[in-house]
Amino acid sequence: MEVDKGKGEAEETRKVAEADRDTVTLKSSDGKLFEVSKEAAARLSTVLAGMIAGGSIDDNGTDLKQIGSEALENVVDYCNKHANSIPSAALISSSISFNTAPFKEPEEWERKFVDRLSHDALFDLVEAANFLGMERLLDVTCHKISEMMKGKSPDQIREVFNIKNDYTKEELEEIRQELAWAFYDD
Amino acid sequence: MADRLSSLPDDLLHSILRDLPFKYAVRTSALSRRWASQWLDALAASPVLDFTDRDFARGQPPARAAATVGRCLRLHAEHGAPLDAFRVALVAPSSGDGGAFGRDVVGWVAAAVARGARELEVDLTPSQEEENAAPHGDRFQTGNSLERLAFGRLSLRAVPLPAAGLAGLRSLSLSHADVTDEALRVLLANCRALESLSLRCCSLLTSVSVASERLRVLELLGCRAVGELRVAAPALESFTLYGNVILSAADWAEEAIAVDFGAVPVLRDVYLSHMDCCGYLDFNHDHYYPFVYYVPHARILTLCSIGLLPYVQVNMGNASYIDMPNLQELQLLVSSLDEEGDADPRHPERVYYFFHHTSFPVLKRLFIRFPSNPTNGSCSATAPIDGEDDEDVEFGYKIVLGQLTFIKVVNFRGTSWREWRLVGFLLKRAPILEQLVLVTVGGDGAPGDEQLEVIQERALVLRKASRDARISVCRPSEDDSPNHAHTRFFHEEFCCVHQE
Structure with missing residues (x-):
């Protein structure tokens, strides 16, 4: 990964001991290698943070057997983008609420990042984020x-996600009756 | 294609469901057996129990809604997850089982408080029939059983609350509750840790007295009868008032409205909007004292048109003056300038008095919001008198908005010469202005492309004190410029409610 430094400095960086490298190398289930900023990896993934702290990072590529190369590429891409993104200016909220919102709205670049993913790639990424303990990416x-x-x-949701309806007609009718308020404009 | 969604672990399904509006989360129970009770489980594991969905309250009999709330609370308790916030907005049954329903509500509140909830919101709207049957004005005083029980809870005697229960409460919001002045006083005395208090449409309140060491946020919305307000909250940061005490009569007046705001050293933002902003005001009183005089240190302010009025009335005789030394962001909710204007077109509207009788040495951003739906048609775009200069709004001395860098005018129609006069007035007095944004009206009143061009052309030739100021005209959908910190407009929200 590109690190924005002067040329001389970059040379220096390569020479320093492996343990002091500012990136870590991750290996996907199909053997592809990806390099990611150590700082971002430790900040965004509880699992990677634990591995880095515990010294179980393999310089030749830490095996992540559960994650395919496409998903891992997205994870690494996300980490590096996150490392480079400028935090959005703090907005002045209209009223102070200590009640923490369950989820902070995605930043514009995060939105774009997930929007371009295919259906399968999105779910692969969810599973990878879950495995790596990446709370923000999961959100x-x-x-x-x-x-x-x-x-x-x-019906529309079933179609989008290919969910099989295993209810009997009567069961379904019962649910719709019981929760009629939620189905009014359905 | 595989069903990737249903294959996700439960906890991920729960976070997805919690991110959906309640109604859509509930609908997923119809997807498949896997989903049958996921929404309930998601709720049971959530620190926030929120039953304020409008359809939830209105789309089923109250008893059924109550049964669901009770079931979720029981599940939540069994699950043992921490409970931070409990919010309900239900419609009170108009007759019959009101008593049982009310006891349920009291029970939930007690349970939530006992579980350590820091935020509590109880919104008990009278049922539709009653609302229609009751004469306008006292429809919230119909005293149905539900409101009484809400009151019963507030008296704190009816519910066996744990001793420390309310002492830990940090946020309280009551809407349409028949809480009285005395009950509120007792309640606040028990809520020592309260940081946020919101009272909405509590029609029995007449004299509100809030004394709280920790209170940071205070909202008083649509409590019509409040005529007296005393606030002793040294930690207060944010104050919102949508009510009738925005003007208080001068001390010597017989029907004085008392306002005492005490010292509020950390006050950050203030929102003052008169309830009848879109209606009438009794012009017979010429001794109004503007409420804003009590909060001159605010950094962020929203003020409605009526709030500007007293500057005319009060200042006509004696040139009293207000210093707002910290004000950085000002938003004026201006009613139609045409209505506001005097019969004599040269007579300045009240907004000019405000600018001439207030000093804002650090004002950086100014937002002016015209009504989205003016009651009457447009008047001529050109001034009825020769020369449309604004020398007529001079007050014998010049004002300078020396720090102002940004002006935005929302719902700008460009059809009234008064609008142009105001924009021109500001442009000429802002020497370091960087940007002026004119946002046109959306929806039905939206201008055609041709009309938009006319506005653009006219805006570009305006005289301005700052040579570098950029002027842009855009539709609401195209507007990506900054907004004022206050983005709720209670006069618009409540007007809709009143028309229902």
């Missing part, structure tokens, strides 16, 4: 999924 990807569900009828 952003789960938010994307809930956006895909919002405003849709159960």
Whole structure:
């Protein structure tokens, strides 16, 4: 990964001991190697933070057998983008509420980042983020999924996600009766 | 294609469901057996129990809604997850089982407080039939059982609350509750840790007295009968008033409205909007004292048109003057300038008095919001008198808005010469202005492309004190310029409510 430094400095960086490198190398289930900023990895992933702190990072590529190369590429991409993104200016909220919102809205670049993903790539990334303990990335990807569900009828949701309806007609009718208020404009 | 969504672990499904509006989360129970009770489990594991969805309250009988709330609370308790906030907004049953319903509500509140909830919101709206049956004005005083029980809870005697229960409460919001002045006083005395208090449409309140060491946020919305307000809250940072005491009569007046704001050293933002902003005001009183005089140290201020009025009335005779030494962001909710204007077109509107009788040495951003739906048609775009200069709004001395860098005018129609006069007035007095944004009206009143061009052309030739100021005209959808910190407009929200 590109690190924005002077040329001489970059040379220096390569020479310093491996343990002091500012990146870590991750290996996908299909053997591809990816380099990611150590600082961002430790900040964004509790699992990677634990591995870095515990010294279980392999300089030749830390094995992440559960994560395919496409998903890992997205994870690494996200980490590096996060490392480079400028935090959005703090907005003055209209009223102070100590009640922490369950989820902070995605930044513009995060939104774009998940929007370009295919259906499968999105779910691969959710699973990878879950495995690596990446809370923020989980929030952003789960938010994307809930956006895909919002405003849709159960039929439409089943179609989008290919969910098989295993209810009997009577069972379904019972649910709709019991929770009629939620189905009014369905 | 595989069903990737249903294959996700439960905890991920729960965070997805918690991110959905309540109604859509509940709908997922119809997807498949896997989803049947996921929404309930998601709620049971959530630190926030929020039953304020409008359809939840209105789309089913109160008893059924109550049963769901009770079931969720029980599940939540069994699950043992921490409970931070409990919010309900329900419609009170108009007759019959009101008593049982009320006891339920009291029970939930007691349970939530006992579980350590720091935020509590109880909104009990009278049922539709009653609302229609009751004469306008006292529809919230119909004394249905539900409100009484809400009051019963507030008296704190009816509910066996743990001793420390309310002492830990940090946020309280009551809407349409029949809380009285005395009950509120007792309640606040028990809530020592309260940081945020919101009272909305509590029609029995007449004299509100808030004394709290920790209170940071105070909202008083649509409590019509409040005529007296005393606030002793040294930690207060944010104050919102949508009510009738925005003007208080001078001390010597017989029907004086008492306002005592004490010392509020850390006050950051203030929102003052008169309830009848869109209606009438009794012009017979010529001794109003503007409320804003009590909070001159605010850094962020929203003020409605009526709030500007007293500057005319009070200042006509004696040139009293207000210093707002910290004000950085000002938003004026201006009613139609045409209505505001005197019959004599040369007579300046009250907004000019405000600028001439207030000093804002550090004002950086100014927002002016015209009504989105003016009651009457447009008047001529050109001034009825020769020369549309604003020398007529001079007050014998010049004002300078020396720090102002940004002006935004929302719902700008460009069809009234008064609008142009105001914009021109400001442009000429802002020597370091960087940007002026004119946002047109959206929806039905939106200008056609041709009209937009006319506005643009006219805006570009305006005289301005700052040579570098950029002037842009855009539609609401195209506007990406900054907004004022206050983005809720209670006169618009409540006007809709009143028309219902």
